Amino acid sequence: MADTAPHTGARSGRKRQSFIAQNPSVLVFLLILALFTLGVTFLSEATGNAYLSTSFVKTLGKTLCLCLIALAMDLVWGYCGILSLGHFAFFGLGGYLIGMWLMYERTKGIVVTSLAQGELPATPQEITDAIGTQIFGVVGGSEIPIIWYFADSLFAQLALVVLVPGLLAFVFGWLAFRSRVSGVYLSILTQAMTLALSLYLFQNDSGLRGNNGLSGLQNIPGLDAVPQASISIWFFWASAVALGVGYVLSAWVVSGKFGSAIKGIRDDEARVRFLGYNVEGYKLFIFTLSALVAAIAGALYYPQAGIVNPAEIAPIASIYLAVWVAIGGRGRLYGAVIGAAGVSLLSSWFTGGGAPDINLGFYVVQWTDWWTVLLGVGFVAVTLFAPKGIGGMLDYVMVKAPRDRHGADFGPDQGSKREQEE
């Protein structure tokens, strides 16, 4: 015991320290988020300045939602070591469930207006039939499926936004964790779940309009007179608030003893079990919680995107999510936000024709095609040269040099590269 430790470091889990003192990054994050929100608001069309187009405000709002689901991914993967490759299923479900209300109410408004021009007042049955034909005509139906039973009630549909994905995550997690499925096998199972859900929704008789998905979601019922510029900024605010609340909630969950337990599960599951903790229960809790956060993010995302269809929950979406979090840096909440915001904005810049093509003389590099290659190379580079992601590089710049955990896995899964013990 030659060396003695400095006594300056903050002791986690101590009573006398407030939550903020333990997590200074929360305050910094909220401050940046608030400044960003204010800045976008003043530059948007809604306040009359119009430096930022409405569609760009929507892109930024959607990006905030993607940051929120990245936080959920970091909770479940970065902190608890469960590499879920199916979280976009919950995100998409959240979008579908809010989309049902949006589409139903708006169609109802249109139908009621047009039927009111008739000689006789329309019966409720006529209204329902007309709504059914309007919404489901595209898939050759006119009956309103039973799953749309609550679509007339905003409150019920909002409740379903959390209940349905929450229940799906709970049942899936309960079955998987109870059988002690972990590592790669769990990742494959989650991929199967999201693929199955997406294939089911692609069917015309799934009751959710098959591959057409739900559309026109940017038109909020009852707000027909409000310009999209205002609606876009409202949704931007809502997304910013959700991200802020989500960040504080996540930081609270991963600090303190609960955080200690799930990080323990990530690093050495068996050891936590022998300490007397019910590991399966903890995993199930964090998996379900993150699914709920993902669903809320989806419910805010799709009204800004305007359309939700089964392709959104294809397996590749969830893999991108893991890539964002890996690039941003796992196990640090701001890393997930940096990764999601950076990569998704870059992605829309490259694929949206923002990046100039490169003419090599014999071949023209078109970024719409080559962006995935660039992303792949970037991902490999981060894995090789900065296994802790962008967030890990920030450590070297901003905080005192971090000490590595010697002998520990670089990744949370068994079989990942292992550092040599000194």
Added chain:
Amino acid sequence: MSSLLEVSGVSVTFDGFRAINNLSFQIGSAEMRAIIGPNGAGKTTFMDIVTGKTRPDEGRVIWGERSTNLLKLSEAKIAQAGIGRKFQRPTVFEDQSVYENLLLALRKDRSAFTVLFYLCSADDDAKVESLAEQIGLTDQLERKSGELSHGQKQWLEIGMLLAQEPQLLLVDEPAAGMTPDERAHTTDILREAAKTRAVIVVEHDMEFVRRLECKVTVLHEGSVLAEGSLDHVTKNQDVIDVYLGR
């Protein structure tokens, strides 16, 4: 004397290899016991069975005053019932501070919701402090446990075991890779612990076992070969043949 843990007639087979063969063993409530034996004698498998990691093919494992059948409990429930285990390789949570490691191990309600809303009381804080003192890591409380030396990690793990306040401690090769000073300290910690609870130490090192001054059980090919004081078993011809003579 009523026994705390009673293992009787336990056998377990891995792919045709009989790792434990009709093993019977018992230990009282405040007793130190060393288990020795050559490699493959079934020492670690024995611990796996008691802690619920491995299910035996036959036999009974009975625990405590209420004669609980341990074979029906999960690992977590067995740990909660009061059996703590230290692994051969020090397994502490390297990414977390010594303080967090000890706090996590502290005997408390382990259900997810209780832990989520847990706030560290002054009482728990004091408990962690006193544990740290016991294992000589008071100065290291705020360090990440991954930065500790090998010996310190071993102590931290013993400290985490003590924090669980188990009635039975299972300790696998505590002195492996330790300097002589560290060994002496480890012996002290274990002997202190054995005053109030049962301690089972699996160890290869005879010198270390001698210093523990306790009853010794010799395992060989999955069953008990001899039992008694160290001097007694080292005089046993069978023991000399299979283990000491080599």
